[in-house]
Amino acid sequence: xxxxxxxxxxxxxxxxxxxxxxxxxxxxxxxxxxxxxxxxxxxxxxxxxxxxxxxxxxxxxxxxxxxxxxxxxxxxxxxxxxxxxxxxxxxxxxxx
Amino acid sequence: xxxxxxxxxxxxxxxxxxxxxxxxxxxxxxxxxxxxxxxxxxxxxxxxxxxxxxxxxxxxxxxxxxxxxxxxxxxxxxxxxxxxxxxxxxxxxxxxxxxxxxxxxxxxxxxxxxxxxxxxxxxxxxxxxxxxxxxxxxxxxxxxxxxxxxxxxxxxxxxxxxxxxxxxxxxxxxxxxxxxxxxxxxxxxxxxxxxxxxxxxxxxxxxxxxxxxxxxxxxxxxxxxxxxxxxxxxxxxxxxxxxxxxxxxxxxxxxxxxxxxxxxxxxxxxxxxxxxxxxxxxxxxxxxxxxxxxxxxxxxxxxxxxxxxxxxxxxxxxxxxxxxxxxxxxxxxx
Numbered sequence: 001x002x003x004x005x006x007x008x009x010x011x012x013x014x015x016x017x018x019x020x021x022x023x024x025x026x027x028x029x030x031x032x033x034x035x036x037x038x039x040x041x042x043x044x045x046x047x048x049x050x051x052x053x054x055x056x057x058x059x060x061x062x063x064x065x066x067x068x069x070x071x072x073x074x075x076x077x078x079x080x081x082x083x084x085x086x087x088x089x090x091x092x093x094x095x096x
Numbered sequence: 097x098x099x100x101x102x103x104x105x106x107x108x109x110x111x112x113x114x115x116x117x118x119x120x121x122x123x124x125x126x127x128x129x130x131x132x133x134x135x136x137x138x139x140x141x142x143x144x145x146x147x148x149x150x151x152x153x154x155x156x157x158x159x160x161x162x163x164x165x166x167x168x169x170x171x172x173x174x175x176x177x178x179x180x181x182x183x184x185x186x187x188x189x190x191x192x193x194x195x196x197x198x199x200x201x202x203x204x205x206x207x208x209x210x211x212x213x214x215x216x217x218x219x220x221x222x223x224x225x226x227x228x229x230x231x232x233x234x235x236x237x238x239x240x241x242x243x244x245x246x247x248x249x250x251x252x253x254x255x256x257x258x259x260x261x262x263x264x265x266x267x268x269x270x271x272x273x274x275x276x277x278x279x280x281x282x283x284x285x286x287x288x289x290x291x292x293x294x295x296x297x298x299x300x301x302x303x304x305x306x307x308x309x310x311x312x313x314x315x316x317x318x319x320x321x322x323x324x325x326x327x328x329x330x331x332x333x334x335x336x337x338x339x340x341x342x343x344x345x346x347x348x349x350x351x352x353x354x355x356x357x358x359x360x361x362x363x364x365x366x367x368x369x370x371x372x373x374x375x376x377x378x379x380x381x382x383x384x385x386x387x388x389x390x391x392x393x394x395x396x397x398x399x400x401x402x403x404x405x406x407x408x409x410x411x412x413x414x415x416x417x418x419x420x421x422x423x424x425x426x427x428x429x430x
Contacts, residue, residue: 009202026268027199029208030412032418043192046185047272065240066138077236 010036014050022054030055034055098223098247099152099254100386103314103322103336118142129258129329136260137203145329148322149259150204151220152331154211157197158222162396164190166230167239175233180277183236190270196265203261216401224382225312226320227390234287234294234301240280242302242309242347248273249343250313258330281350288354295355304358305348310374311382313340344372 007029013022025044030036036055044050064072080086089096122142128135136139153207164187171187174180198208214220225243230236251273254266287298313322314336336341350363351358362375384390 005412005415006207007411026196026265027202028195031414032421035414035418043195046188063138066136066140084345 004084007031010040010055010059011061012036012044013056014044015042015052016049017051021081022052025049027058097334098156099250100155100221100223100312100314102139103320113117119353126328131316132330133258134259134260134263145331146204146323148326148329148331149262150201150206151314152195152326153204153262154214155204155221157194157211158215158220159199159226160190160194160197162222162226162400165396165399166226166228166392167236170233171231173233174236178192179283186240186276186279192266193269193272196268197262200259200261200265201330212404215347216397218397221386224385224390225308226384226396227393228305228308229392232297232301234284234297235305236278237283237287237298238301238305240276240278241284242277242280242305242351243312244273244280246309246312246343246346248277249339249346253333253339256330256333275343281354284356286356288356298354299356304357306360307377307381308385310340310344310377310378311385313337313343315379318379323378341371344374348372 008031009093010028010030010033011024012026014030015022028039028043030035030039033055037053040053040055045053076082102331121140125135125140125142125145135145148154167183167187167190171180171183174183196264198211201211202208210412211220215222230239248270251266255263255270257263257266287294292302317323317335317337321335323335344363348363360375362373364373365371366373385393388394
């Protein structure tokens with residue numbers, strides 16, 4: 001069974017209701033985008049889980065490398081001044 | 097259980113002994129998994145962890161897909177339109193569950209075709225329970241109540257499994273599975289309020305399914321290979337015997353409500369233990385079914401192979417169409 005006979009993999013993103021972001025919910029195989037949308041509708045919205053669907057070819061996603069996790073994200077750990085709670089203000093203005 | 101793969105001797109051959117620096121990484125991994133940390137698809141993981149997961153998740157997926165067959169047997173003969181639509185929805189769910197699980201396994205670097213090939217050639221197993229026939233309509237109720245009930249017992253702890261993609265698939269599956277068990281009980285409740293013949297049909301179904309359902313949880317803890325490692329890695333959280341006991345305890349009062357008995361003279365509440373005692377399981381039957389000699393093994397596998405082969409032209413045509421469309425778009429843009 002050669003691999004190029006397999007339908008490509010798609011990642012599925014659902015907007016659960018108007019006003020919310022699309023969120024990743026799963027994957028599926030489909031021959032093209034139209035079929036991926038149809039199958040996503042059949043598989044991932046059987047109980048009204050979504051009002052809008054995005055499908056993206058999995059091989060079109062560029063992802064950060066888990067081994068870079070520390071280099072990418074640790075520098076933010078000591079930047080507490082980026083958070084509002086860092087600033088202690090007088091009681092009179094503390095709801096700012 | 098749907099995850100019986102864990103308890104069945106491994107035919108993949110031994111995993112190579114890792115090099116020294118791998119061993120240090122592995123020790124660190126084991127410690128992290130032990131602390132309950134979640135592992136994601138692209139994280140480093142020991143080869144044995146990956147293999148164990150591919151095996152368990154793919155065989156779990158096969159069980160969902162093969163599990164559609166015994167129920168499909170009753171779609172055209174469901175006694176009312178309401179029961180038929182419920183059954184169709186349930187079977188469609190099982191197909192969806194198979195998809196979620198195949199997708200989770202694919203994140204570990206195996207392909208869909210490889211997994212299906214393993215199923216079709218008999219290399220991969222699926223749950224022993226689907227090798228029993230569905231002889232009457234009551235069987236459909238008992239599958240929902242007992243088979244799906246047992247599956248839920250096993251699957252709820254898997255929602256906390258250390259492998260993220262598997263755990264997320266299980267969360268979705270467990271939400272949907274609860275409908276499956278309730279519709280089965282509802283179906284049986286209707287039979288329990290019916291005629292003498294309907295009650296007898298329900299009792300007969302319980303008699304036939306009870307022992308195979310208890311076998312779903314897999315061999316006793318003392319005979320269960322791989323269990324210890326799976327526990328250490330956080331793939332498995334509760335042992336086979338504990339789950340089986342939980343299931344029996346939960347089921348007894350439900351059986352009383354339906355007015356059915358269970359085919360086990362040793363089944364009784366043990367005050368001292370605070371649990372139900374039950375009789376010895378015939379493990380020779382279990383291994384016989386696992387090894388391909390159950391009442392429906394050949395029929396089930398043949399049905400899967402036929403569906404795959406007869407669908408080949410559809411898969412090929414869809415791919416050819418997609419390629420032709422893409423080429424047209426590219427030519428128009430050039």
